[in-house]
Amino acid sequence: MNRPRRLRIPDEISDRVRSLHPALKRKIRATIDALLSDTAQGKPLQGQLFGFNSVRVGRFRVVYRVRQDIVEILTIGPRRTVYEEAGRLSARTRS
Numbered sequence: 001m002n003r004p005r006r007l008r009i010p011d012e013i014s015d016r017v018r019s020l021h022p023a024l025k026r027k028i029r030a031t032i033d034a035l036l037s038d039t040a041q042g043k044p045l046q047g048q049l050f051g052f053n054s055v056r057v058g059r060f061r062v063v064y065r066v067r068q069d070i071v072e073i074l075t076i077g078p079r080r081t082v083y084e085e086a087g088r089l090s091a092r093t094r095s
Helices: 011-018 022-037 080-092
Strands: 006-008 053-057 059-065 070-080
Touching: 006 011, 011 022, 011 070, 022 053, 022 059, 022 070, 053 070, 059 080, 070 080
Parallel strands: 006 070
Antiparallel strands: 053 059, 059 070
């Protein structure tokens, strides 16, 4: 499946990425670009985050889902806190 995809990323998450160290920012942007062409990179999440995937970028994780031709980034953050935040955000988006 090699069709062009669009990206949806909340402004709050874009701002967070902009504030990161340049090397980490580059890696995250490269990972997101790669997701647009191959969404199967991440691992499927379970439980409350079922339907979302996570891809590792160093100590950070990018939590996303694919809907039709859109890659929706839910959140990006350090592994220690990102899944808790993703759970809160996914509950909000499903209500």
